[in-house]
Each structure stands twice: as C-alpha cells, then as structure tokens.
Amino acid sequence: MPARLVSVINMKGGVGKSTTSVSLAETLGLHHRRKVLVIDLDPQTNASIMIAGPDKWNELREAERTLDFYFEAYALQQKPKPFKGLIEHKVTDLKSAPDVSLCAAAPEFRMVERDLIESFVKRGFHIDAIQKWICERFAQGLKSVVNEMDYILIDCPPGISLFAEAAIIAADVILVPTIPDYVSRLGLISFRKRALRLINERRGAPSSLFVVATKYDETMNLHRSEAGLLKDNLGEAMLDVRIPQHVDIAKAAEWSEFPRTFEQKYGEMAPIVRKLGEEFVARMEKAPAR
Numbered sequence: 001m002p003a004r005l006v007s008v009i010n011m012k013g014g015v016g017k018s019t020t021s022v023s024l025a026e027t028l029g030l031h032h033r034r035k036v037l038v039i040d041l042d043p044q045t046n047a048s049i050m051i052a053g054p055d056k057w058n059e060l061r062e063a064e065r066t067l068d069f070y071f072e073a074y075a076l077q078q079k080p081k082p083f084k085g086l087i088e089h090k091v092t093d094l095k096s097a098p099d100v101s102l103c104a105a106a107p108e109f110r111m112v113e114r115d116l117i118e119s120f121v122k123r124g125f126h127i128d129a130i131q132k133w134i135c136e137r138f139a140q141g142l143k144s145v146v147n148e149m150d151y152i153l154i155d156c157p158p159g160i161s162l163f164a165e166a167a168i169i170a171a172d173v174i175l176v177p178t179i180p181d182y183v184s185r186l187g188l189i190s191f192r193k194r195a196l197r198l199i200n201e202r203r204g205a206p207s208s209l210f211v212v213a214t215k216y217d218e219t220m221n222l223h224r225s226e227a228g229l230l231k232d233n234l235g236e237a238m239l240d241v242r243i244p245q246h247v248d249i250a251k252a253a254e255w256s257e258f259p260r261t262f263e264q265k266y267g268e269m270a271p272i273v274r275k276l277g278e279e280f281v282a283r284m285e286k287a288p289a290r
C-alpha cells in the first residue's frame, strides 16, 4: 500500500508543529515498526535539525541534498536531481535506529520560493497555474518514494504559502497541532475553513483533518475549558491525547551525540508521545484511503 501523506500544519507559529512531526515520526518508527519519512518544508529547518542533528544536516546541505535544490533546478530551468536522492535514511538519535528518514530543508528555500514565483509571474502565469505547477512537481517527487514508506509526514512552515497550500492539497490527512487557548481556537477555526475549501476546490480525493492539543497546561482553567470546547466543536476530529507543556518535550528536541532510548529521550513524556502514535494509527486505519 502506498504511504499515507500527512501534512502537519497550522497557520499559527510556535504551536508545536515541528515537535509533533518529529515525535510522531519516532514513535511510529519505533513502536509501530512503520517506515516514516519526514519532509521538512520549513526554511527554519527545525525538524531537520531536531531529527538528524546539526552535523548530519550540514552534511546534507553541503552535498546539495536539501529540498531547495529540487525546486531551484526547476526555477533555473535545469533538470532537477532525483527527489529520492535527497532522502537520508535512519536519521534519529534513538538507540534502536527506527526506520525514520528525512528530506531536509535549508534557509535558502525562502529565496527559491520567491524566485520560482517571480520567474513564473514574469512569464505571465496566473497564481493558480503556479500553484498547480508546484503541486505537480511535489507529486512527481513523492511518487518516487511513496511505495517505499508507510507514512510521509510533512512539517509545514507557519503561515500560508504556495508550498504550504500544496502540502494541504496533497495530504491524505492534515494534522493540526494547536494550543488550547482562545486566540489559537479562533485561528484554528479560520484555518480549518480555508484548508477545507482548498481541499474541496483542488483535491479530487477525500482527506481527513485531525487536531491535537499541544503545550497543554492542566493547571490552567482556560486550557481545560478550551480543550473541552475544541472537543465539542470538532468531535472525532479532535484527538483525545493532549501533549502537555513539559520541559521533557522541549529537551527531547535537542540532538544527542549518544544514541538514547525513547524513554531517555522523552523522559516523563514518553508514554504521552507513545499514546499520540497509538491514537494516530487507530485514526489512520479509519481514515479514507487514496
């Protein structure tokens, strides 16, 4: 069966998109023995560095094996490198080396996106045509790896860009991490509307949207009531697991030179991350297939 494509996205910044992408990839790889590819679509490169460490990321960058090179070639009207060649296998710092791979980002991606759009606009293309082109190139790259993976997780940048929209259109599942507070809930409602409209207009197949509460503070009345409201509004689309605001989640983001067990890496939060993976897999079994 081809991989399920999951875009981890929220317009709001700092809600735990990259943290969720990486921790979910690790538990899927380790506890569910799934082959997982993380594609870092964010020029901030957080997921790349979290999952592969700064040295490996530098190596990939120097070898021109980051996502910007795939799209840059098109912008320069050159033949692109095969997408498959960007993928680095077995990247995590976990001891038992789960089958988690990375397609890394680089800060240059920002400029590549800008140059691509500029070159199309100069040639008289409409924004919808540029969007379509990005989706097609993306799909072409993914096609070469989709049969080798069980899950492809795309860590999206905050905000909305043509690339982030392409990730929404391509996804079988959209996973939206959100902090359960008032402002985030408002942002989530408008993001969800926009994402669902985009899917309706541009995607020929059904997809699912799940929301997971992150940075949850059980001691705050506000978080408890907002998480409850999200569940009331979203029903099944809201995952039951809530990722607490906890130092062990923040610490896990730091790369370790010495391979560590999942429990050493996630400390007190290990059972929660594991629960995220279990719930996710259970939902995916019910989600529509391509």
Ligand SMILES: Nc1ncnc2c1ncn2[C@@H]1O[C@H](COP(=O)(O)OP(=O)(O)OP(=O)(O)O)[C@@H](O)[C@H]1O
Pocket (backbone or CB within 6 Å): 012, 013, 014, 015, 016, 017, 018, 019, 020, 042, 044, 046, 156, 157, 158, 214, 215, 216, 243, 244, 245, 246, 247, 249, 250, 251, 253
């Ligand atoms: N549950 C948590 N508990 C404590 N710290 C967390 C938690 N989740 C994320 N963080 C920390 O919050 C910061 C933002 O997290 P992260 O980078 O995952 O968010 P993001 O949504 O990907 O951000 P951006 O929008 O900039 O891409 C990081 O420093 C991360 O370590």
Ligand SMILES: [Mg+2]
Pocket (backbone or CB within 6 Å): 017, 018, 019, 042, 044, 046, 047, 155, 156, 157, 158
């Ligand atoms: Mg991020």
